[in-house]
Amino acid sequence: xxxxxxxxxxxxxxxxxxxxxxxxxxxxxxxxxxxxxxxxxxxxxxxxxxxxxxxxxxxxxxxxxxxxxxxxxxxxxxxxxxxxxxxxxxxxxxxxxxxxxxxxxxxxxxxxxxxxxxxxxxxxxxxxxxxxxxxxxxxxxxxxxxxxxxxxxxxxxxxxxxxxxxxxxxxxxxxxxxxxxxxxxxxxxxxxxxxxxxxxxxxxxxxxxxxxxxxxxxxxxxxxxxxxxxxxxxxxxxxxxxxxxxxxxxxxxxxxxxxxxxxxxxxxxxxxxxxxxxxxxxxxxxxxxxxxxxxxxxxxxxxxxxxxxxxxxxxxxxxxxxxxxxxxxxxxxxxxxxxxxxxxxxxxxxxxxxxxxxxxxxxxxxxxxxxxxxxxxxxxxxxxxxxxxxxxxxxxxxxxxxxxxxxxxxxxxxxxxxxxxxxxxxxxxxxxx
Amino acid sequence: xxxxxxxxxxxxxxxxxxxxxxxxxxxxxxxxxxxxxxxxxxxxxxxxxxxxxxxxxxxxxxxxxxxxxxxxxxxxxxxxxxxxxxxxxxxxxxxxxxxxxxxxxxxxxxxxxxxxxxxxxxxxxxxxxxxxxxxxxxxxxxxxxxxxxxxxxxxxxxxxxxxxxxxxxxxxxxxxxxxxxxxxxxxxxxxxxxxxxxxxxxxxxxxxxxxxxxxxxxxxxxxxxxxxxxxxxxxxxxxxxxxxxxxxxxxxxxxxxxxxxxxxxxxxxxxxxxxxxxxxxxxxxxxxxxxxxxxxxxxxxxxxxxxxxxxxxxxxxxxxxxxxxxxxxxxxxxxxxxxxxxxxxxxxxxxxxxxxxxxxxxxxxxxxxxxxxxxxxxxxxx
Ligand code: SF4
Ligand code: SF4
Numbered sequence: 001x002x003x004x005x006x007x008x009x010x011x012x013x014x015x016x017x018x019x020x021x022x023x024x025x026x027x028x029x030x031x032x033x034x035x036x037x038x039x040x041x042x043x044x045x046x047x048x049x050x051x052x053x054x055x056x057x058x059x060x061x062x063x064x065x066x067x068x069x070x071x072x073x074x075x076x077x078x079x080x081x082x083x084x085x086x087x088x089x090x091x092x093x094x095x096x097x098x099x100x101x102x103x104x105x106x107x108x109x110x111x112x113x114x115x116x117x118x119x120x121x122x123x124x125x126x127x128x129x130x131x132x133x134x135x136x137x138x139x140x141x142x143x144x145x146x147x148x149x150x151x152x153x154x155x156x157x158x159x160x161x162x163x164x165x166x167x168x169x170x171x172x173x174x175x176x177x178x179x180x181x182x183x184x185x186x187x188x189x190x191x192x193x194x195x196x197x198x199x200x201x202x203x204x205x206x207x208x209x210x211x212x213x214x215x216x217x218x219x220x221x222x223x224x225x226x227x228x229x230x231x232x233x234x235x236x237x238x239x240x241x242x243x244x245x246x247x248x249x250x251x252x253x254x255x256x257x258x259x260x261x262x263x264x265x266x267x268x269x270x271x272x273x274x275x276x277x278x279x280x281x282x283x284x285x286x287x288x289x290x291x292x293x294x295x296x297x298x299x300x301x302x303x304x305x306x307x308x309x310x311x312x313x314x315x316x317x318x319x320x321x322x323x324x325x326x327x328x329x330x331x332x333x334x335x336x337x338x339x340x341x342x343x344x345x346x347x348x349x350x351x352x353x354x355x356x357x358x359x360x361x362x363x364x365x366x367x368x369x370x371x372x373x374x375x376x377x378x379x380x381x382x383x384x385x386x387x388x389x390x391x392x393x394x395x396x397x398x399x400x401x402x403x404x405x406x407x408x409x410x411x412x413x414x415x416x417x418x419x420x421x422x423x424x425x426x427x428x429x430x431x432x433x
Numbered sequence: 434x435x436x437x438x439x440x441x442x443x444x445x446x447x448x449x450x451x452x453x454x455x456x457x458x459x460x461x462x463x464x465x466x467x468x469x470x471x472x473x474x475x476x477x478x479x480x481x482x483x484x485x486x487x488x489x490x491x492x493x494x495x496x497x498x499x500x501x502x503x504x505x506x507x508x509x510x511x512x513x514x515x516x517x518x519x520x521x522x523x524x525x526x527x528x529x530x531x532x533x534x535x536x537x538x539x540x541x542x543x544x545x546x547x548x549x550x551x552x553x554x555x556x557x558x559x560x561x562x563x564x565x566x567x568x569x570x571x572x573x574x575x576x577x578x579x580x581x582x583x584x585x586x587x588x589x590x591x592x593x594x595x596x597x598x599x600x601x602x603x604x605x606x607x608x609x610x611x612x613x614x615x616x617x618x619x620x621x622x623x624x625x626x627x628x629x630x631x632x633x634x635x636x637x638x639x640x641x642x643x644x645x646x647x648x649x650x651x652x653x654x655x656x657x658x659x660x661x662x663x664x665x666x667x668x669x670x671x672x673x674x675x676x677x678x679x680x681x682x683x684x685x686x687x688x689x690x691x692x693x694x695x696x697x698x699x700x701x702x703x704x705x706x707x708x709x710x711x712x713x714x715x716x717x718x719x720x721x722x723x724x725x726x727x728x729x730x731x732x733x734x735x736x737x738x739x740x741x742x743x744x745x746x747x748x749x750x751x752x753x754x755x756x757x758x759x760x761x762x763x764x765x766x767x768x769x770x771x772x773x774x775x776x777x778x779x780x781x782x783x784x785x786x787x788x789x790x791x792x793x794x795x796x797x798x799x800x801x802x803x804x805x806x807x808x809x810x811x812x813x814x815x
Binding site for chain 2: 011317339364
């Protein structure tokens with residue numbers, strides 16, 4: 001087919017929409033010491049110590065930042081264990097035995113409306129640092145960094161687009177907590193002096209539209225609005241979302257802030273709300289366990305730090321198809337596979353997609369051009385792939401593989417089932433050498 | 434705590450889903466689109482059609498098969514393998530696409546030939562077409578030239594004496610549409626006899642295929658059916674087809690106005706001239722099945738527009754000014770030749786740039802200039 005791919009068609013088994021279930025609180029909770037971004041950490045607790053929700057147990061050390069390790073449960077600290085982070089890296093986790101009391105630490109203090117009203121941009125920035133807020137859209141990038149610049153911000157775009165097919169965590173969050181999200185946006189707008197706050201979601205979600213129109217009633221003067229965006233993939237990509245919400249086109253290599261726009265994921269805003277209003281960390285996330293590889297796909301409200309195996313067990317385990325399973329964290333387009341299910345739900349885990357093995361046999365490229373038509377960053381993936389095959393570094397560089405956002409559309413659209421995206425990833429590495 | 438069956442995991446890079454589509458499906462679509470034309474040629478040309486396709490298809494299929502057997506060598510692993518093992522290994526590397534791609538080429542190639550082509554002409558063209566245009570470049574996906582177009586030109590050039598373009602069977606009993614003593618197509622009529630020789634050819638007959646010419650090229654209505662199917666299935670890029678047809682028609686319109694205003698030709702009917710050029714020869718067939726072959730066309734949108742534009746200009750120029758009546762084959766091959774340049778990483782871009790727009794404007798301007806000068810001063814068309 002010679003056509004741009006804009007919608008991702010999924011096999012029917014992946015689309016079953018599930019009712020939310022509250023996962024039973026886990027006996028043991030695991031908090032990441034090291035993680036995808038941070039390679040080392042220091043600890044302030046000893047084995048056997050009693051910890052409470054919101055307690056700071058240590059410091060994670062990233063390449064240019066530090067963030068506290070904050071407990072999401074109360075109980076006894078038992079020591080360090082090795083498990084997998086959802087990126088597939090083996091990391092150190094702090095094991096805490098849950099006492100099921102959910103006691104709050106004295107560090108968590110509620111702020112009154114007056115206190116909140118007096119918060120400056122630097123205060124908010126410090127709260128973000130103290131509460132270890134990270135981009136929950138999947139980047140896990142520390143949130144405060146976006147606030148650091150000196151640019152004048154006029155609009156805050158709240159990304160609730162979740163464009164990958166079959167994902168529903170942000171959708172659920174928006175349905176359950178519209179007021180908290182709106183408050184969070186207002187706090188942030190005030191802190192940075194933005195006039196507008198646009199909460200974006202796909203227009204096909206009619207339930208969200210009605211939820212937000214009633215939640216926003218009476219908020220007319222606040223500048224917060226609900227904004228419907230297209231149902232194309234990848235609408236949730238920062239640049240596409242900003243374009244749809246504000247009409248501003250952020251050029252590759254530039255920051256949205258240079259255009260007066262800040263973009264945050266809805267879940268990040270929700271965690272910001274909790275941090276500012278109650279001084280608590282984000283405790284729960286909505287996690288989907290789905291795909292044709294699990295017996296009963298389910299949708300859970302999960303305490304952060306729960307082992308994913310517990311959730312899979314609640315779904316009745318893996319199907320017995322005799323095929324190997326792909327354990328995918330994230331959606332079918334951008335999710336990454338891990339080689340074992342010994343993974344802990346970190347704040348950015350919202351979906352485990354278990355798919356039966358289904359190898360794609362690649363034919364030679366027929367130069368149909370679908371990959372070129374589909375690329376949201378206007379690259380020419382087929383030419384990048386052939387430059388990579390030819391090992392021509394100068395050519396690879398001239399095709400700007402670094403602009404690729406790894407959306408996966410080029411491979412999805414490929415008539416010959418070539419994983420073009422993988423070639424572009426290789427090109428990125430070659431260009432960096 | 435979990436009593437689960439352990440999971441056997443498999444790692445793979447994202448994305449984890451693919452569009453429901455494949456190169457083989459694309460080839461099958463082309464074959465389906467050719468089917469009405471194939472049936473038409475069998476009804477009209479009967480045994481002659483059997484001869485042409487009965488030779489072209491096995492030749493191309495076999496050539497590709499031999500190629501796969503040679504190319505599908507076992508990688509060296511330090512062990513000795515029996516002939517049987519090697520053979521089985523090579524067989525395994527033969528995919529459906531290895532059968533469908535040459536089948537498509539063979540069908541298109543056959544359609545481009547007149548029914549009277551001698552059997553050895555068909556054979557040699559088919560063999561040279563697939564071997565020299567495709568296999569020496571490394572097989573499907575690596576070729577620069579369209580194998581069918583190369584094969585057709587080789588046959589038409591080397592064996593033209595064996596082609597008589599006999600009047601087709603269904604007009605037997607009625608008078609042949611044009612005087613066929615020249616033994617050419619309708620287009621060779623205009624080339625040798627001038628406009629007056631085509632002035633009373635019915636456009637409707639051309640449209641329905643009541644004329645002489647290559648087997649698949651004559652029946653325009655069935656080509657349009659195939660075109661419609663391919664467009665609906667998105668198996669070809671409409672940009673190429675429509676740009677080519679549009680360029681061709683616009684330039685022919687300009688030419689006909691120029692001819693009419695120059696007063697060089699008596700009783701010149703501009704509408705009839707445009708319609709005649711549109712409906713004769715292999716223009717529509719080439720625009721539908723040959724120029725659009727994705728392998729030999731550029732991969733970007735601007736590249737495709739330019740590619741089709743250039744092919745259209747070349748077709749018009751060759752038709753009007755050269756001694757060869759039919760410009761489609763040549764112009765397709767020349768445009769194929771430009772594809773690597775249009776896709777050259779330094780110049781190619783997935784969006785229009787000012788430079789490209791200027792280049793296109795320049796080409797259009799130059800071609801129109803050539804047309805007008807040629808018609809007013811060349812006097813080839815009389
Ligand atoms: S993965 Fe990269 S190259 Fe491929 S379509 Fe997406 S942005 Fe373009
Ligand atoms: S890489 Fe795939 S999508 Fe891109 S031109 Fe080749 S066959 Fe088409």
